[in-house]
Amino acid sequence: MALGALRPSPLVEQAAQRLRDHITAGHWPVGGKLPGETTLAKELGVGRSTVREALRSLAGAGLVQPRQGAGVFVIATREQEDWPARLRRAAVADVYEVRMLVEVQAARLAAARRDTGDIAALRAALERRRAAASGGDAAFIDADIDLHARVVAAAHNPVLTDLFAEFAPVLREGLIELLELMDVRAHESGHGDAAHAALVEAVVDGDADLAGRTLEEELRETLVHLR
Incomplete structure (x- = not known):
């Protein structure tokens, strides 16, 4: 042929x-x-x-x-799709489920390993999220993801940090679309501030169980909306 x-x-x-x-x-x-x-x-x-x-x-x-x-x-008749491409093709809810598994454990590790620099970064990120709550959807999502990224970074595990960074673009796109379609923030008192403040304090206090439980509950609520 x-x-x-x-x-x-x-x-x-x-x-x-x-x-x-x-x-x-x-x-x-x-x-x-x-x-x-x-x-x-x-x-x-x-x-x-x-x-x-x-x-x-x-x-x-x-x-x-x-x-x-x-x-x-x-050596093969099917391409080996790289991880970023696989994530872009995946359903946001599926990515979010994996995010929960990764990030909840990261929060537990963060509570055990955070240092003074992490504490300052977490509190600053929480304030930026609060300030962004009255702004546009994209700015709010960016501030929200940044806070979660700071929690992961506080675990001091470079593999977890890199893995979250791979998730972030897909999560950002899906969450912005969710806000635009459902106007979630209009129906959520404080835009989730209480849950995020509790997460930060649990990490700062070194309470691994509370940090993991608080984050899991917060992420599960968003997953319900995504589905």
């Missing part, structure tokens, strides 16, 4: 897609060797440099693997 010449447009992307289609359709099975760059370039109607970049893209996606002196071999 011939690959077919490409139309003018981003050639590397087109070449990568055409090669990807052949791999996923099984024309080149796992373990099989792809034709050489010269052959592929001729069939696609592009230069060898374009083929080389396309193959590099497919290697990054986990579909092929170059072997020094042997050529390029198929």
Whole structure:
């Protein structure tokens, strides 16, 4: 089956897609060797440099693997979707459930590990959230997420911090949409200030059980709205 010449447009992307289609359709099975760059370039109607970049893209996606002196071999027929892409595609409620698992434990660790710098940062973040409560939805969500990020940071676990940072963009988008659709803040006394103040104080006081329980209750209420 011939690959077919490409139309003018981003050639590397087109070449990568055409090669990807052949791999996923099984024309080149796992373990099989792809034709050489010269052959592929001729069939696609592009230069060898374009083929080389396309193959590099497919290697990054986990579909092929170059072997020094042997050529390029198929190692999978399905792309390995990276974690940020998987999060962007996921339902916000599903992401929120995982967030609860991660962040509740982070709050418990934060209560045990927070230092004076964390305490100051948490209290400042709480005040920024209060100040943002009368502003626009995006500003309020940013301040809310920042407070939660400060709690996670106080756990002093870089993996938890990075994991929360991966969640944050998806959470921000979903929560802003929730506020716009349901006007949650209009029906919530104090915009959740009491719960967030209790969370901060539990962390400051070093009460891990209370910190985890307070945060879990607060997040569960939002999850109900998301569903």
